[in-house]
Amino acid sequence: MSRGHPPRCGPNRTARRTPPPKPSGASRTLEPVQERHHAPLAPLTTFRLGGPAARLITAVTDAEVIAAVREADEGGTPLLLIGGGSNLVIGDKGFDGTALVIATKGFELTGSRLELAAGEVWTDAVARTVEAGLAGIECLAGIPGSAGATPIQNVGAYGQEVSATITEVIAYDRRTRETVTVGNADCGFSYRHSRFKAEPERYVVLRVVFELEDADGLSAPIKYAETARALGVEPGDRVPLTAARETVLKLRAGKGMVLDPEDHDTWSAGSFFTNPILTDEQFTAFHARVRTQLGDTAEPPAYPAGEGHTKTSAAWLIDKAGFTKGYGTGPARISTKHTLALTNRGEATTEDLLTLAREVVAGVRETFGITLVNEPVTVGVSL
Structure with a gap:
């Protein structure tokens, strides 16, 4: 299975150093409100399951993320990274270490280039790209979680995968203690797998860069047969971006795959x-x-x-x-x-x-x- 596939590159082959993120106030110490002890983790997951963390930190800038990771590594403290919590199964005993919630924000669109902070809500980011008339991730609408998790899992659904549009991933390398930029070819993408998943204790994703397509308000070619049938088109056809997104949301909702606290x-x-x-x-x-x-x-x-x-x-x-x-x-x-x-x-x-x-x-x-x-x-x- 794909989980056993090794990444397509050596651990340091082409990842290049990236200047550390600008402080933007990030050099400040964490506010007390951002740190809790014996904090429940279940509310931070879509399963709503799991025991407490010995310590819970919320980081809102890249620099805070890096500082928290370095502190844990230097102290030999177990570290659990949490984004949207949509892909976590935490044991009933909880986590005896530091749980770090990555709550960074950043949506930068320059032409068809999109850069997302790891903590951005994924489904909101997809909606904004559709509003901007850009194709490439519209069929990934409704997927819960954060942007930083998408390259780790090579998130995909309804005929699209993020590996088709990601150009590079900016991450903190815990081994070299540097911020690195990893190009698409060196991310080791395969089915629900990546270099970052292969080495989960090494990389902390900070930002993800995508190259989308301006197709005059049309979607990328529809690949998934179920989506094509729902849209009344043939596989390979393009449809208005809003139609593609709304159809996927309806399909997902019909399968219980769109978050609803009452369902x-x-x-x-x-x-x-x-x-x-x-x-x-x-x-x-x-x-x-x-x-x-x-x-x-x-x-x-x-x-x-x-x-x-x-x-x-x-x-x-x-x-x-x-x-x-x-x-x-x-x-x-x-x-x-x-x-x-x-x-x-x-x-x-x-x-x-x-x-x-x-x-x-x-x-x-x-x-x-x-x-x-x-x-x-x-x-x-x-x-």
């Missing part, structure tokens, strides 16, 4: 498992197993994933293994809108969630011989 189907991390990528040999064995389990005419989803590889659908595997929408009787259940989302129905613990996730993983493995891999980052726990 427990959105108390999740979105897709909990990545879509498996199989070698030709693995897919052949999987296909035979599908026929054995579901009948001689059964056909699993199959999408090209590079030479010698095929991607199949985690949602399909979960459903066909018997874990249908709404599955579960406890406080953690599969979403009533989408089988790929595990949800907190309001009173769940992290252990409740993990128990459900392990049941799903075991069931899919037993039925189809494929081991699903969780997409969210786990803190103090594992499947």
Whole structure:
């Protein structure tokens, strides 16, 4: 699977040094209100799960982020970075270290060049690019979280991935203690993976730079079949940017993938498992197993994933293994809108969630011989 792919570059090959960020008042010490002890982390995650942090700091400038990271590193203190909290599963015991909330702001649009601070709310940034008439990330509307998380996970949906528009990532390198700029070719992007994910203890993303497209108010070519059908066009067609964004938002909302505090189907991390990528040999064995389990005419989803590889659908595997929408009787259940989302129905613990996730993983493995891999980052726990 793609999580096992190494980054396409050596650790220092082409990342270049970047001048430290201008102070802009950032040299001041952190205000007391920005630091808390034994602070609850659950409200900072979309799951609304997890125990407290020994210490919680909120940084609002790049310099504050770097100062907090350096302090933790110099003191040998465990460090947890939090952006939008949409991709975190934190253990019930919490985090015995410093949790750093990256709340930096910055939206700079120069022509078709967009630079976002890591703490910018992603879905708001997408809306602003659509308003500006620029294409390239409109189908990533409604994805919760912060801009700084997008290159780490190589966020993608509905036929778009950020790797197609990111030109460079500015990050703090904890190993060299320098701010570096990493060009697109050296980010090691692959399916839901990157250089930054491969070395999670090394890089702290500060800013992300995108090159978008001015297509006279039209979207990038629509690639995803479901989006094309909803828009009434053919794959490859362009549509008005606002239509593309609004259609994606409706599709996501129908699957419980747009945050709504009143809807427990959105108390999740979105897709909990990545879509498996199989070698030709693995897919052949999987296909035979599908026929054995579901009948001689059964056909699993199959999408090209590079030479010698095929991607199949985690949602399909979960459903066909018997874990249908709404599955579960406890406080953690599969979403009533989408089988790929595990949800907190309001009173769940992290252990409740993990128990459900392990049941799903075991069931899919037993039925189809494929081991699903969780997409969210786990803190103090594992499947």
